[in-house]
Amino acid sequence: MLAVERRRLIAENLRSRGVVSVAEMAGLLNTTEITVRRDLRAMAKEGQLVRAHGGAVLPAPIGHEPSYSEKARQAGAEKASIAQLALALILPGDSILLGPGTTTLALARLLGEIPELTVVTNSLLVAQALMASTRVEVILTGGTLRRSIHALVGPAAEDSVRALRASKAFISGNGFTPERGLSTPSPLVAATDRAFAGAAQQVVVLADHTKIGQDTMCQTVPTARVHTLITDSGADPALLAAIREAGVDVRVAGPGSNERHERLASAS
Amino acid sequence: MLAVERRRLIAENLRSRGVVSVAEMAGLLNTTEITVRRDLRAMAKEGQLVRAHGGAVLPAPIGHEPSYSEKARQAGAEKASIAQLALALILPGDSILLGPGTTTLALARLLGEIPELTVVTNSLLVAQALMASTRVEVILTGGTLRRSIHALVGPAAEDSVRALRASKAFISGNGFTPERGLSTPSPLVAATDRAFAGAAQQVVVLADHTKIGQDTMCQTVPTARVHTLITDSGADPALLAAIREAGVDVRVAGPGSNERHERLASAS
DNA sequence: ACGCCATCGATCAATTTCGATCAATAGCGG
DNA sequence: CCGCTATTGATCGAAATTGATCGATGGCGT
Numbered sequence: 001m002l003a004v005e006r007r008r009l010i011a012e013n014l015r016s017r018g019v020v021s022v023a024e025m026a027g028l029l030n031t032t033e034i035t036v037r038r039d040l041r042a043m044a045k046e047g048q049l050v051r052a053h054g055g056a057v058l059p060a061p062i063g064h065e066p067s068y069s070e071k072a073r074q075a076g077a078e079k080a081s082i083a084q085l086a087l088a089l090i091l092p093g094d095s096i097l098l099g100p101g102t103t104t105l106a107l108a109r110l111l112g113e114i115p116e117l118t119v120v121t122n123s124l125l126v127a128q129a130l131m132a133s134t135r136v137e138v139i140l141t142g143g144t145l146r147r148s149i150h151a152l153v154g155p156a157a158e159d160s161v162r163a164l165r166a167s168k169a170f171i172s173g174n175g176f177t178p179e180r181g182l183s184t185p186s187p188l189v190a191a192t193d194r195a196f197a198g199a200a201q202q203v204v205v206l207a208d209h210t211k212i213g214q215d216t217m218c219q220t221v222p223t224a225r226v227h228t229l230i231t232d233s234g235a236d237p238a239l240l241a242a243i244r245e246a247g248v249d250v251r252v253a254g255p256g257s258n259e260r261h262e263r264l265a266s267a268s
Numbered sequence: 269m270l271a272v273e274r275r276r277l278i279a280e281n282l283r284s285r286g287v288v289s290v291a292e293m294a295g296l297l298n299t300t301e302i303t304v305r306r307d308l309r310a311m312a313k314e315g316q317l318v319r320a321h322g323g324a325v326l327p328a329p330i331g332h333e334p335s336y337s338e339k340a341r342q343a344g345a346e347k348a349s350i351a352q353l354a355l356a357l358i359l360p361g362d363s364i365l366l367g368p369g370t371t372t373l374a375l376a377r378l379l380g381e382i383p384e385l386t387v388v389t390n391s392l393l394v395a396q397a398l399m400a401s402t403r404v405e406v407i408l409t410g411g412t413l414r415r416s417i418h419a420l421v422g423p424a425a426e427d428s429v430r431a432l433r434a435s436k437a438f439i440s441g442n443g444f445t446p447e448r449g450l451s452t453p454s455p456l457v458a459a460t461d462r463a464f465a466g467a468a469q470q471v472v473v474l475a476d477h478t479k480i481g482q483d484t485m486c487q488t489v490p491t492a493r494v495h496t497l498i499t500d501s502g503a504d505p506a507l508l509a510a511i512r513e514a515g516v517d518v519r520v521a522g523p524g525s526n527e528r529h530e531r532l533a534s535a536s
Numbered sequence: 537a538c539g540c541c542a543t544c545g546a547t548c549a550a551t552t553t554c555g556a557t558c559a560a561t562a563g564c565g566g
Numbered sequence: 567c568c569g570c571t572a573t574t575g576a577t578c579g580a581a582a583t584t585g586a587t588c589g590a591t592g593g594c595g596t
Contacts (some may be wrong), residue, residue: 003583004320005287022543032585037544053543053593127392127413140420142410142428145395152408156428160410163424271573290553300575305554321582322553 001029007039014049014058021055078208078232081253083107085230086170086206092116094167097196098126100151100189101172103206105129111136120164122152122192139164146188153188158195169200171221175214176207176231178242181223183216190218197221202228209234223248274299275307282317282326289323346476346500349521351375353498354438354474360384362435365464366394368419368457369440371474373397379404388432390420390460407432414456421456426463437468439489443482444475446510449491451484458486465489470496477502491516 006029013020013028022040026033040056043049049056083106090096093116098104100123108126111117112133121127122141130138143157171193173182182205184190197203203226212235228249231240235252244250274297281296282288290308294301308324311317317324351374358364361384366372368391376394379385380401389395390409398406411425439461441450450473452458465471471494480503491514499508501522512518 002287002289002320002323002325004323004325008286008325033543034585035583038584041545124392124395124408131413131415131418134415138413139424140392140408140410140413142408142424145399145406145408147399147402150399156407156410156431160424160428301553302576303574306574309555 001031003039006031006035007043010036010039010043011048014056019052019055019057024055078234078253079103079106082206082208082230082232083110085251085253086204087111089168089204089228090114090117094118095120095165097121097161097164097166097169097171097200098123099169099171099193099196100126100149101206103172103208104170107170107206118166120161120166122157122161122196124150124152141192143192146186149189151189151192153186153192157192161192161195161199164199166200168202168204169196170204170206171196172206172211173216173220174211175216176205176211176229176243177213177215178223178239178246180215180219181226182207182221183214183219185216185218187218190220193220197225204228204230206230208232209236212236213239271307274303275311278304278307278311279316282324287320287323287325292323346502346521347371347374350474350476350498350500351378353519353521354472355379357436357472357496358382358385362386363388363433365389365429365432365434365437365439365468366391367437367439367461367464368394368417369474371440371476372438375438375474386434388429388434390425390429390464392418392420409460411460414454417457419457419460421454421460425460429460429463429467432467434468436470436472437464438472438474439464440474440479441484441488442479443484444473444479444497444511445481445483446491446507446514448483448487449494450475450489451482451487453484453486455486458488461488465493472496472498474498476500477504480504481507 009029010020010025013025022033022036025036029036040049040051044051044056047059050059079102082103086107087110090111092114095118098108098119098121104123105125108119108129111119111130112135115135117135118137118139119126119130120139120141122143127138127140130136141152141157141160143152144154146153171182173184173193175183182193184193197220203221205221205226205228207229209232212231223243223246226248228251229243230251230253233252233254240250240252277297278288278293281293290301290304293304297304308317308319312319312324315327318327347370350371354375355378358379360382363386366376366387366389372391373393376387376397379387379398380403383403385403386405386407387394387398388407388409390411395406395408398404409420409425409428411420412422414421439450441452441461443451450461452461465488471489473489473494473496475497477500480499491511494516496517496519497511498519498521501520503520508518508520
């Protein structure tokens with residue numbers, strides 16, 4: 001067996017399963033662990049994989065900010081079920097706007113298989129999540145990088161959104177009340193979100209239960225402009241009723257609606 | 269058996285299975301390994317296959333082009349020394365444009381400590397690299413995501429660049445010749461690079477020695493528009509002389525030239 | 537926290553493969 | 567018929583790959 005052949009098989013196994021172990025590859029390739037280890041070391045130097053004790057894993061696409069990804073994991077299950085519900089609103093051939101936020105990011109991760117989809121976003125993380133989904137066309141707005149949310153804001157972002165029209169906008173925020181609608185602490189972010197809402201025929205707000213009833217400094221979209229609110233079952237029913245009263249199509253994602261989130265790494 | 273016949277059989281075997289080994293072919297063709305080796309060497313020179321220890325493989329295993337991260341590791345040292353040299357051109361308070369490419373990315377990694385710097389880029393990787401550098405203001409152009417280079421291209425990208433003015437543009441490409449200047453294989457990328465060059469008072473091209481003398485499909489910037497070319501010591505001196513003749517300030521970063529140019533960037 | 541065990545990295549030896557030089561054979565033209 | 571050249575085959579030293587062993591390191595269970 002040629003060396004290149006061996007490495008190609010290792011790369012193949014790695015891509016299909018995400019991880020390979022030294023012993024496993026040694027058995028599969030009819031060679032010793034030493035050789036596999038050397039191959040892995042060489043491939044790691046080329047950036048094809050990342051070495052780990054006992055094997056190797058796929059390289060992280062691009063580095064993630066720990067603080068942000070931590071937050072993303074926090075209420076992962078709830079956000080994922082909200083995203084699942086939002087996914088049903090997206091049809092093949094759609095053009096959608098996707099704002100920044102962990103919930104919209106969860107939605108972005110589900111979009112890979114939708115054909116003919118165009119996604120406009122100002123979130124670098126959304127763009128990154130869609131990097132591997134070659135079927136989806138991704139358009140980023142321009143703008144100034146706002147590090148805390150990994151997104152582009154400012155006049156340039158607003159202008160580039162204003163030049164577009166999309167069928168639906170999926171945006172998030174830090175608070176949602178029946179009276180004031182969606183709100184966020186930063187005026188810059190609010191202005192961008194407002195531009196998103198203005199460029200879409202339908203405005204869909206994704207907000208987990210911790211946001212419902214909260215109000216923060218800047219109103220981004222008034223309740224009257226919101227067509228659909230997707231939240232999870234932890235939200236106060238009275239508030240949801242009031243929001244429905246205002247004409248919003250409120251949808252509640254239950255934690256049990258899509259339960260396939262088994263964690264094996266709970267030991268930390 | 270004729271030589272051409274032999275090589276045709278080798279090519280056939282290679283296409284059908286992806287790999288051939290020297291010993292195997294020698295047995296199959298009723299000839300010696302020496303002859304097979306000679307054939308492989310000749311065919312490799314023609315680009316029909318890629319030589320490997322003990323045999324040969326197909327040149328482009330479809331779908332596995334050198335991934336971006338692979339390329340980034342490839343000539344890391346040379347690119348880093350080019351970036352070091354480019355760093356000297358950047359002053360506090362500058363506004364610069366940074367194109368996509370592994371060399372410009374290397375430069376981006378060095379910019380963290382420059383105060384009052386504004387960086388405009390269409391590369392997600394550059395933005396990512398500057399994510400941690402809170403002193404630097406990062407502006408992304410809008411545009412359509414081009415996955416192969418992790419950058420934003422298209423009319424939207426060009427428009428947003430045209431709305432700006434910067435003191436210097438640092439761009440890269442796939443080839444640079446004295447006659448045609450900087451070139452790249454993709455028309456979309458070329459158009460964006462051209463917009464970058466048009467928006468800057470000074471155009472600085474970063475190109476390692478493998479690019480010098482290469483010419484690819486789309487010219488991005490003619491030699492006359494390039495003020496400075498930074499390359500490494502592996503480049504052909506005759507070509508560099510011709511480029512200098514055309515009025516370009518050519519600077520060569522040697523492996524040892526880091527010491528000469530480390531004014532403010534000694535800690536990195 | 538401690539100790540055990542798997543894993544890792546480095547070095548050495550054995551085998552294979554590579555490249556270069558030299559000899560032999562076949563085809564070709566004069 | 568003779569000489570020339572191109573191709574093929576052979577041999578040898580050099581280089582690369584592979585496998586094994588040993589000390590060191592890190593992870594994991596108790």
